[in-house]
Amino acid sequence: MDHSEQFGVLIVDDEPNIRSGLAKGLAAEAEVIDTAADAEEALAKFNNRKHPLVIVDVRLNCSMTGLELLKRILDIRPQTAVIVITAHGTVETAVEAMRAGAFDFILKPVDLNLVRQQVRKARQHYELQRENQTLKHRLASSGEMSNIIAGGAAMEDIFRQVRQVAATEATVMIHGESGTGKELIARALHDLSNRSQGPFIAVNLGALPESLLESELFGHEKGSFSGATRQKPGCFEQAAGGTLFLDEVTEMSAKSQIDLLRVLETGEYARIGGEERLLSDARIISATNRSTQSLIDEGTFREDLNYRLNIIPIELPPLRSRREDIPLLVEHFLDYFCTRHKRAPKRTSTEAMKVLIAAAWPGNVRQLRNVVERLVITCEESIIQESMLPNELKKVARINTKMPSSLADAVDECEKATIQAALDACNLHRENTAKTLGISVRTLHYKMGRYGLH
Numbered sequence: 050m051d052h053s054e055q056f057g058v059l060i061v062d063d064e065p066n067i068r069s070g071l072a073k074g075l076a077a078e079a080e081v082i083d084t085a086a087d088a089e090e091a092l093a094k095f096n097n098r099k100h101p102l103v104i105v106d107v108r109l110n111c112s113m114t115g116l117e118l119l120k121r122i123l124d125i126r127p128q129t130a131v132i133v134i135t136a137h138g139t140v141e142t143a144v145e146a147m148r149a150g151a152f153d154f155i156l157k158p159v160d161l162n163l164v165r166q167q168v169r170k171a172r173q174h175y176e177l178q179r180e181n182q183t184l185k186h187r188l189a190s191s192g193e194m195s196n197i198i199a200g201g202a203a204m205e206d207i208f209r210q211v212r213q214v215a216a217t218e219a220t221v222m223i224h225g226e227s228g229t230g231k232e233l234i235a236r237a238l239h240d241l242s243n244r245s246q247g248p249f250i251a252v253n254l255g256a257l258p259e260s261l262l263e264s265e266l267f268g269h270e271k272g273s274f275s276g277a278t279r280q281k282p283g284c285f286e287q288a289a290g291g292t293l294f295l296d297e298v299t300e301m302s303a304k305s306q307i308d309l310l311r312v313l314e315t316g317e318y319a320r321i322g323g324e325e326r327l328l329s330d331a332r333i334i335s336a337t338n339r340s341t342q343s344l345i346d347e348g349t350f351r352e353d354l355n356y357r358l359n360i361i362p363i364e365l366p367p368l369r370s371r372r373e374d375i376p377l378l379v380e381h382f383l384d385y386f387c388t389r390h391k392r393a394p395k396r397t398s399t400e401a402m403k404v405l406i407a408a409a410w411p412g413n414v415r416q417l418r419n420v421v422e423r424l425v426i427t428c429e430e431s432i433i434q435e436s437m438l439p440n441e442l443k444k445v446a447r448i449n450t451k452m453p454s455s456l457a458d459a460v461d462e463c464e465k466a467t468i469q470a471a472l473d474a475c476n477l478h479r480e481n482t483a484k485t486l487g488i489s490v491r492t493l494h495y496k497m498g499r500y501g502l503h
Contacts, residue, residue: 056172057081057100061091061118062134063110067159071104074161078168088113092121099126101175102152102168107135107142116149123150123431127394128178130171134159150393150431170399177376177402197233198381201373203366207234214361215241220313222298222358223336225365227485228415231336232296234363238334239292247291250331252284254305255297262305264321267312273322285318288331298335298358299350306351313357333358338487368410368417369467375406378414382421392425400435408442411471411485441473465500468493472502 058079060071068084075082083100085091088111095103103122107115119131133146136157143154152174153167197204214221215238223231232251239249257265268283284293301309312318313333317326335358344350368375379402383395397405410416420439428437435443468486475481483493496502 055080056175057083057098057102058168059091059095059098059100059103060084061086061088061103061105061109061115063087063106063108067106071159071161071164075165075168078165078172087111088115088118088121091118095122095125100129102130102132102171104132104134104164107133107146116146119146119149119151127431128396130174132164132167132171134164147432148430152398152432174396174399174402178380178396197230197237198378199371199374201371203371204374207363207365210361210363211237212241214238216243217361218332219360220333220335220358221361221363222341223334223363223365224341225336225338226367226411226413226487227338228413229365229367230414231338231365232294234365235292235294235334235336239294239332242292242332244291244332248288249292249294250284250288251294251296253296255300259302259305262301263308266305266309267318267320269321270323273320277322280320283318283320285312285329285331286320286327290330291332293331293333295333295335295358297337299337299339299341299344303351306354310351310354310357313354338484340487343489368413372406375417376402378417379405379421382418383425386422386425390422390425393431395425395428395431395433397433398435401433401438404435404438404443409467409470411467412474416474441470464496465502468496468500469502472497 056079058075058081060068060075060082061084062068062071063086065086068086072082072084079102081098081100083094083098085094087109091103091105094100103119105115105118109115109118113121115133115135119133122129122131127150130152131150132153132155133151134155134157135142146154152171155163155167197208199205199208211234221235221238223234225231235251236249239245252265254262264281264283266283266285268281268286269277271277271280295309312329316329318329319326341350341355341359345352345355379397383397386392387394405417412419420442423439424433424437430437468482471482471485472479475485479493480490483490486493488496
């Protein structure tokens, strides 16, 4: 095994019997076990090997206490797991140790089975960190789509599709629930295309009233309407030579759909109030969180416009379908928000990570990002424990980790939990909940009645 891949434990205690007993009892749990009788020896050995796990007694027969050593170790390598042991356990000492970043707190006389259990948890956390770091390096070294944090098979398939179509001029429609990263994929398509040196212009069509949409897309001439005090180029004009990203394209009115279709068919448009015919030189990428076929069946989205926009469909999976990416995303957001908010580095406990992996995430990556930012701001401790997570996450995670009696039960339980989580996230606002889930309000009412949700 490569030296850098070895899991090493450093045991720091001024009692020789404790050191030797722990070293012998933990021999099967680690490739390397070192011991130290005081803080100075411990720091020298730690600086040499950077052990992933340190077990330290609070009271050391030297000028530095175990808690002071804990802080020095975490200053050197913040991701180190440190287990604090003491014969003089008090609530205050335990709280101080955990606030300082201890992985766990164990009382003497030491229960060797308990220590082994905590060492296994620390090793699991270490291996998860190492795997995440490997994925980060792989993504960064690829030079492609490095702004998208992912490592599992589901997103690798998306990356393959992006590489296939990026260099073409074909229109692409990105399908996916809210918060799955549709704009990131659109930007990746732009960055890998022959238009990468041109502008990337994004417009959220769902956020614009119809009265402003035509001006936003096509621009207007000075004096063309009240308040038009100067000529304004529209998004099509601004995106010339580059990419125009139309988000929430299915939210357009019937008239706006006709206007967009005309540009796609003829390649021409005019500013409001203008006579000059302008040529469109923008590649069109669109996105929606709704089923275009359902909207076509309902008569609210034009089938011919769908044909024009949806030449290359890309289906983004929800976060619950790519749970293997959650640890990597959590670590990335922790690093980002700790830096942004000037907080000391933080990590999650093994139990907290299990909850995060099992949660429903109706808001997908955007919701996960917001939860991690909240935890960075509100948690004073360096290790985020399960108890610190939002109650709605823990509730759904418990449901998702139960063993269903059949496949049908599993589907029902997952759907019920997802709908409840979406209702909670939207403060029980049913229209917003339906939109988040990508279903109609009528369907939402039916499913709420079926599952007894209120």
